[in-house]
Amino acid sequence: MDPDLERAQQWWSTNSQDESLQLGNSEIRRVTAALDLPKCTREEASRLFYVATVEENHLHGRSIELVVAGSVYTAAYLNSIPQTPREVANEVGCNTNDVHKGHRLVVGQTYVTKFRPDAVDYLPRFAQALHAETGLDYQHTANLQSMAHHLIDKTFSQKPNTSARVLAASALYAASHVEEVSITQSDVATATDVDEATISRHYKTFLNRGS
Template sequence: MSDTTIRTGAEEQTSERLREETEESASEREQECPECGGRLDADTEHGETVCAECGLVVEEDEIDRGPEWRAFNPSEKDEKSRVGAPTTNMMHDKGLSTNIGWQNKDAYGNSLSSNQRQKMQRLRTWNERFRTRDSKERNLKQALGEIDRMASALGLPKTVRETASVIYRRALEENLLPGRSIEGVATASLYAAARQANTPRSLDEMTAVSRVEKMELTRTYRYVVRELNLEIKPADPESYLPRFVSDLELSDDTERRARELIVSARDQGILSGKSPVGLAAAAVYAAALLTNEKVTQSEVSDVANISEVTIRNRYKELLESVDAPA
């Protein structure tokens, strides 16, 4: 290596060190009083930067980015937090727009006059019009309303509604709606989301709360799953047991016995080709008989929304699978 190369590298290191020292000295000067060189302190109460030695006010009217309240424990901090609601896929605008309440009262709780009520009604009308800018958003608003209505009727949790909203948004973006009804795609999205979350509902239950026929629901569901490549496992009869047992007010022993019957039937290969809802209802009825709990086939049929004939046929098969040799 030549002397020129060595000298050049040493010069670069020296210049880099000088630059760093210059920046450090500049930052130190920023923390010093320009008059006496004293230490600067930030007075957050008055929004000022003051010299601790001579009292010179270096900066004033600073923006206080902290809260205007004090909290002495985590619970008070959470209660006094003034952030808005989190964004959600359950609303067409993800909850970011303004919503005018339906109460005809002012900020003090006093009722509005008739003229003020008319003005507020006009504001609500125009606010609803402005929230949906085009046909796509109107479509999404109607569909998400349908999903929320059906999920409430079926007792599905919020996570299922969120998932169903995401599935419908994907279907809308993939242009899968032409030729199909909004209610049909919304019901299919909710049915798929419930199965993905292991809280399935039967097709009959979905049809009871939906505005579409069962045939349209099954056809639309298969189309949406195929086009969006949704990974949905076959419905497991065990996933229906907790709901049936709870609706029938049976004991935990009955639920545990019903699970044992389904596991035994699965080992014997009886579950293949059978309706999971019928198997779950039959397992609950058979388990209730084995644990000496009083429940009729009619009661189980009403809860599971299947015929009594199906229960009789399936529960006999389940009992035979238990008696069958391993």
């Protein structure tokens, strides 16, 4: 290859990467702020984005939004503050399939080994959302969260294949039965973004095996 042409291609590639990093980091700051995620999660997302796009050079042919979504989604998992695909998608401006694709890309290219959240990781956020949805007082909300945690630990000795989000939502509803707190499946479904039919299929597992 002509030396001048090779230098021009290297210059273009470097500048393109710099622009992508700047844009990606700007988006990560915006999205993590909108999701109220802490600085450590933002920094982890930026690290994942850098490795995936620069060190592994896997941005080519993919949108920056997809890699940003995957980086934020994965970083939140790693910091035990998991977000739902819909929450990330809404803030990034993509669809949930893009979040999943970005997540798989980031996990595959950054050698992340821990990427599945535990159901208990969702409980603080879900309990807070339930409080906001129903107006349930703080004491009852705390009791539900504590009981849901207990039911999950007692029911499953190993991490099950069922979605952690589904288990957390179902455990909260099961906990309302144990604690005799008057909330509905609809309340829990709205607060957790898990549909009522799914909660209905799973919550009795906790009552039969965990109480």
